[in-house]
Amino acid sequence: MRITKFIAISCLxxxxxxxxxxxxxxxxxxxxxxxxxxxRGGRMxxxxxxxxxxxxIQPIPITFDDNRAKTxxxxxxxxxxxxxxxxxxxxxxxxxxxxxxxxxxxTSIGHKWLFxxxxxxxxxxxxxxxxxxxxxxxxxxxxxxxxxxxxPMEMASNHELAVNVLQTIPEYVKWFKEVYGEGKITIDNxxxxxxxxxxxxxxxxxxxxxxxxDYDDKISxxxxxxxxxxxxxxxxxxxxxxxxxxxxxQKLGVVKxxxxxxxTLGRYHVTKKESDKFVFKVPLLRNxxxxxxxxxxxxxxxxxxxxxxxxxxxxxxxxTKDETGNIVAFLKALTGDQPSVIFPILPPSSESTxxxxxx
Ligand code: HEC
Ligand code: HEC
Numbered sequence: 001m002r003i004t005k006f007i008a009i010s011c012l013x014x015x016x017x018x019x020x021x022x023x024x025x026x027x028x029x030x031x032x033x034x035x036x037x038x039x040r041g042g043r044m045x046x047x048x049x050x051x052x053x054x055x056x057i058q059p060i061p062i063t064f065d066d067n068r069a070k071t072x073x074x075x076x077x078x079x080x081x082x083x084x085x086x087x088x089x090x091x092x093x094x095x096x097x098x099x100x101x102x103x104x105x106x107t108s109i110g111h112k113w114l115f116x117x118x119x120x121x122x123x124x125x126x127x128x129x130x131x132x133x134x135x136x137x138x139x140x141x142x143x144x145x146x147x148x149x150x151x152p153m154e155m156a157s158n159h160e161l162a163v164n165v166l167q168t169i170p171e172y173v174k175w176f177k178e179v180y181g182e183g184k185i186t187i188d189n190x191x192x193x194x195x196x197x198x199x200x201x202x203x204x205x206x207x208x209x210x211x212x213x214d215y216d217d218k219i220s221x222x223x224x225x226x227x228x229x230x231x232x233x234x235x236x237x238x239x240x241x242x243x244x245x246x247x248x249x250q251k252l253g254v255v256k257x258x259x260x261x262x263x264t265l266g267r268y269h270v271t272k273k274e275s276d277k278f279v280f281k282v283p284l285l286r287n288x289x290x291x292x293x294x295x296x297x298x299x300x301x302x303x304x305x306x307x308x309x310x311x312x313x314x315x316x317x318x319x320t321k322d323e324t325g326n327i328v329a330f331l332k333a334l335t336g337d338q339p340s341v342i343f344p345i346l347p348p349s350s351e352s353t354x355x356x357x358x359x
Contacts, residue, residue: 052212056231056240059209060125060202060286060336067196070179074197076344077190083162084155086111087356091148091194095123097341100290101201106298111156112358118264119298124339125286127199128243134296136249136281137270141195146187159187165354166190171347203287203336211333219333226330229323234315243284244334251279252295255316261297289332303328 065071077083081090094108095101101122103109108116118134126132131139138144148154149162166172166185176185179193208227210218219227230236239245249267252258258278267279280296293299294306307327311319319327 050214052214055212056236057208057212057244058242059212060204060206060242062204063200063202065200067179069175070193070196071200072197073175073179074193074195075341076175076346077194078197079344080346082165082346082349082353082356083149083157083190084111085157085161085356086358088358089155091123091145094120094148094154097123097201097339100124100287100338101126102291104292106293108154110154111152114153116153118296119293121283122287122291123198124201124203125243125246125284127202128241128284129246129281130248131281134264134280135266135269141198142188142191145191145194145198149187149190161354163187163190165349168350168353169347170350201339203338206286206334206336208330208333209336220329222326222329223333224330226326226328226333229319229327230330233311233317233319233323233327235310235327238282238314239285244286245282245284248282249276249279250282250314252313253278254314256313258313260299264296266296285331285334287335287338289335303331307331 078091081088081093083090089110094103094110096103101124103120105120107118108120110116121134126141130136132141132144133147138147146159150156150158163185166176172185173183176189177183180189207218208223211224230239238248238250241247252266265277267276267281268274270276288294289303292303293301294303295309300306300309304324307324308319311317311324
């Protein structure tokens with residue numbers, strides 16, 4: 001209990017400090033608040049600085065693509081099944097942008113209908129993660145994107161084959177040349193374009209973000225109470241920032257050992273430190289109502305149950321039915337505008353394009 005409180009308080013402090021830094025970064029306070037996404041220039045109607053800009057959760061900034069040619073190429077590659085050995089699986093198969101950027105399965109189905117070992121997190125807002133994967137083994141989106149293409153249980157191709165496929169399709173050669181200035185396609189550039197597209201997959205304008213921007217009527221009393229509880233009980237210590245998570249690694253089972261999955265060791269796989277056993281990247285809670293089942297082991301389909309598990313294992317407390325209901329209501333107010341993606345039309349293969357192989 002004490003440890004959790006300490007973690008919670010120190011995280012809270014850290015995030016307040018980080019918020020403060022962001023705050024002071026711009027030349028004028030007003031400018032920097034705009035940069036981090038506050039409406040009305042971070043000011044209340046009366047002219048004072050909004051108290052809500054100091055909240056430990058920040059509204060998702062509304063950003064614009066700065067390299068349209070690159071993000072368009074990344075969009076095509078994200079939907080490109082020919083990057084897989086079978087010619088059937090794309091990033092979108094498991095990170096379906098029609099269903100919250102996830103597959104809503106306990107574990108994903110990959111090459112030859114193989115089931116993966118862990119629940120697929122959403123790609124939405126993944127740019128706000130301090131690193132990628134549950135154990136943080138990829139330091140950024142570009143590094144991450146190379147993984148699934150060559151993972152035998154996912155797309156089961158290899159980098160050479162994937163690049164060969166693209167290289168035999170004249171339109172891709174042209175697009176890569178336009179974006180990267182060279183006709184020779186490399187896996188680095190493939191990953192770079194996919195990552196650039198993923199950077200655009202943010203979900204601003206959730207009702208809670210509007211409240212953070214001082215629009216009082218956007219959320220209900222129950223949602224607001226849920227947010228107050230989320231802070232009071234200590235959830236905020238781990239789930240904070242733009243993504244309401246993603247900024248830290250934490251143990252699953254801080255106050256009570258989590259016994260449902262003792263196989264998956266999380267961060268320990270990366271650092272080999274005993275203290276990192278069962279430590280996971282704190283997941284983003286943005287759009288959480290869209291991405292059941294929950295936890296790395298998909299141990300529950302119910303958001304209420306997920307909240308109760310957190311209270312029990314992370315905070316050593318039991319919530320009343322009303323408290324759980326209010327927190328769930330608050331979490332649902334975190335669903336933002338889903339990226340409006342125009343389904344891409346992909347160019348045809350040429351005669352020399354390697355054929356799909358389902359074995
Ligand atoms: C067969 C299903 C499958 C396919 C195909 C797939 N992924 Fe994933 N993705 C997963 C799973 C499962 C994880 C979690 C793995 C882990 O953490 O060990 C994951 C993790 C991620 C993450 C990290 C998110 C986070 O919060 O840590 C990103 C980003 C991502 N995938 C992007 C992609 C991209 C880009 C592609 C296409 C090149 C792709 N994925 C293809 C299943 C898939
Ligand atoms: C000590 C840090 C910590 C605290 C406190 C904490 N969480 Fe979590 N939360 C985590 C971690 C780590 C995970 C990922 C666990 C896993 O699946 O391995 C997680 C997962 C979740 C998930 C599932 C996310 C998903 O995508 O599957 C929800 C929902 C959640 N937390 C809500 C809450 C709520 C509500 C509270 C307060 C009652 C809370 N958390 C308190 C660290 C924390």
